[in-house]
Amino acid sequence: MRFSDLTAVAGLAPDALPEGGFSGVTADSRLVAAGDLFVALPGSTTDGAAFAADAAVKGAVAVLCSPDAEVSVDVPVIRAEDPRRALALIAAKLYGPQPETMVAVTGTAGKTSVAAFTRQIFAQAGLKAAAIGTTGVIAPGVSIEGALTTPDPVKLHRILADLSVAGITHGAMEASSHGLDQRRLDGVELAAAGFTNLGRDHLDYHPDMESYFASKMRLFDTLLGAGKPAVIFADDAWSARAIDAAQAAGCDVLTVGRKGAFITLKRVEHEQHKQVVELTHDGETHRIVLPLAGDFQVANALVSAGLAIAAGVAPKTAFGALEHIEGAPGRLDLIGTARNGAVVYVDYAHKPEALEQVLEAVRPFTTGKVAVVFGCGGDRDPGKRPIMGEIASRLADLVYVTDDNPRSEDPAAIRAAIMAAVPGATEIGDRRAAIRTAVAALSTGDTLVIAGKGHETGQTTGGVTRHFSDHEEARAALSEVAA
Numbered sequence: 001m002r003f004s005d006l007t008a009v010a011g012l013a014p015d016a017l018p019e020g021g022f023s024g025v026t027a028d029s030r031l032v033a034a035g036d037l038f039v040a041l042p043g044s045t046t047d048g049a050a051f052a053a054d055a056a057v058k059g060a061v062a063v064l065c066s067p068d069a070e071v072s073v074d075v076p077v078i079r080a081e082d083p084r085r086a087l088a089l090i091a092a093k094l095y096g097p098q099p100e101t102m103v104a105v106t107g108t109a110g111k112t113s114v115a116a117f118t119r120q121i122f123a124q125a126g127l128k129a130a131a132i133g134t135t136g137v138i139a140p141g142v143s144i145e146g147a148l149t150t151p152d153p154v155k156l157h158r159i160l161a162d163l164s165v166a167g168i169t170h171g172a173m174e175a176s177s178h179g180l181d182q183r184r185l186d187g188v189e190l191a192a193a194g195f196t197n198l199g200r201d202h203l204d205y206h207p208d209m210e211s212y213f214a215s216k217m218r219l220f221d222t223l224l225g226a227g228k229p230a231v232i233f234a235d236d237a238w239s240a241r242a243i244d245a246a247q248a249a250g251c252d253v254l255t256v257g258r259k260g261a262f263i264t265l266k267r268v269e270h271e272q273h274k275q276v277v278e279l280t281h282d283g284e285t286h287r288i289v290l291p292l293a294g295d296f297q298v299a300n301a302l303v304s305a306g307l308a309i310a311a312g313v314a315p316k317t318a319f320g321a322l323e324h325i326e327g328a329p330g331r332l333d334l335i336g337t338a339r340n341g342a343v344v345y346v347d348y349a350h351k352p353e354a355l356e357q358v359l360e361a362v363r364p365f366t367t368g369k370v371a372v373v374f375g376c377g378g379d380r381d382p383g384k385r386p387i388m389g390e391i392a393s394r395l396a397d398l399v400y401v402t403d404d405n406p407r408s409e410d411p412a413a414i415r416a417a418i419m420a421a422v423p424g425a426t427e428i429g430d431r432r433a434a435i436r437t438a439v440a441a442l443s444t445g446d447t448l449v450i451a452g453k454g455h456e457t458g459q460t461t462g463g464v465t466r467h468f469s470d471h472e473e474a475r476a477a478l479s480e481v482a483a
């Protein structure tokens, strides 16, 4: 790419651009290849400007940075007001094609589920489709584990190009608040975007709920574009604000839910592992047997159907597809039933609203006690620990407080912060022992939710990650009880 192209691609002033061009782009000096443009970004742990000289030694042909960055190198330095956005737009241009119909979803909870459901609806409509998010990239013939919910822009645009080359025409991706704030998805051409809900999360990164909300709304006010469909779940406490933001951005707002106008939820009958959903769309009533438990999955199904319809799938096909939908791995995932009939689920609730939703979801079909095993992550917002303790004490009958990725923190101190809000709980730091104890204590009619890790396959303590799977541990505990 010519440096002079940066005016059209990233809006940079033409007089400040050097002669010549570059062959690749990266924001990580460790990944620089000869001929690359190095983008120096101020980050949360270090400043990319400190590595500009290294990048030049490795063959970077220019450095792009913020107006005030201190960079002294022998190669040209290009200044941009928003270097993160410039990086994303350049990556989009460099890597080229994207699946022609991309949709993105944001919200505190439900993103992985909505992306997974939307991919399945596309697939059932006969389209070649991908999902990109917390559980990686999933597409026909492709399965890539992901480290981040929203990959960094260079990785993301490379993934999109690879998918497009592989013939994938449709994609559903998660837009995390970090991803939106750090401009990781800038440059993705979106056909539609969705919003599920907002609750307390990531307050270790965002200064307060308002700025967290503002990051989420970048999806509509900056990325989606005027006139494009914004599918918004209408029954959340933050729905009205999200609707206002999308309307102010000129999006075509399509609301879904009990208060929804595009898809209106009329009635839900809960059964143990499925629910019968009656809804109306465009004057027609549809009755769907959704093969998943939990009210929150109805919300996710509505947002997914809304996104798929907004992206061109026939409504009848979209609603029909919901009858065959599979939950995302580790989201209210039924692991098994003990001999006495008690059921065990693994769920990814690691934040207050999610824990509340999942415990409320299992209550209607629990004739005995609701039990929960959970902990809170280390090096993450400590404010959520007592809140999650309080939720467990209010909504579960048996509470086991354990470890969930203590990372660099003292695990006992994390547990103590939770225990303070749920004094009747049993504290068992060793997660394996906590799961075994909880499963062994189950009686007929009970439901156990093992919350917090979902699809994860590791436990990180003091910088060391050891293999750990709630699925495997729950299955092992169930077979021991049966033996």
Ligand SMILES: CC(=O)N[C@H]1[C@@H](OP(=O)(O)OP(=O)(O)OC[C@H]2O[C@@H](n3ccc(=O)[nH]c3=O)[C@H](O)[C@@H]2O)O[C@H](CO)[C@@H](O)[C@@H]1O[C@H](C)C(=O)N[C@@H](C)C(=O)N[C@H](CCC(=O)O)C(=O)O
Pocket (backbone or CB within 6 Å): 027, 028, 029, 030, 040, 041, 042, 043, 044, 045, 046, 047, 048, 049, 051, 134, 147, 148, 149, 150, 151, 152, 153, 176, 177, 178, 179, 205
């Ligand atoms: C807080 C956060 O989001 N950090 C992400 C961010 O790092 P950063 O920009 O703060 O980078 P930094 O480490 O301070 O370094 C600054 C710059 O120096 C560069 N550098 C650094 C060292 C070096 O030797 N050379 C060099 O050039 C870095 O590449 C970077 O450009 O950009 C990096 C590259 O994309 C990410 O890997 C990193 O994710 C960290 C590991 C992380 O844990 N992120 C989590 C919190 C996250 O993003 N989560 C969300 C939400 C999850 C959800 O709820 O679903 C997600 O989307 O996954």
Ligand SMILES: Nc1ncnc2c1ncn2[C@@H]1O[C@H](COP(=O)(O)OP(=O)(O)OP(=O)(O)O)[C@@H](O)[C@H]1O
Pocket (backbone or CB within 6 Å): 107, 108, 109, 110, 111, 112, 113, 114, 134, 149, 174, 196, 197, 296, 297, 299, 300, 328, 330, 331, 332, 347, 348, 349, 350, 353, 354, 355, 357, 358, 454
């Ligand atoms: N619509 C919803 N409303 C409230 N809680 C939900 C909803 N959907 C899922 N949950 C809860 O949140 C957990 C995570 O769901 P999911 O992975 O779909 O969301 P996410 O937004 O991708 O989360 P993360 O940001 O952690 O990746 C689920 O296991 C469940 O406990």
Ligand SMILES: N[C@H](CCC[C@H](N)C(=O)O)C(=O)O
Pocket (backbone or CB within 6 Å): 350, 376, 377, 378, 380, 404, 405, 452, 453, 456
């Ligand atoms: N993307 C989230 C996942 C948290 C999962 C939970 N198991 C924990 O470790 O807190 C984060 O990194 O904050």
Ligand SMILES: [Mg+2]
Pocket (backbone or CB within 6 Å): 111, 112, 133, 134, 135, 149, 174
């Ligand atoms: Mg996710």
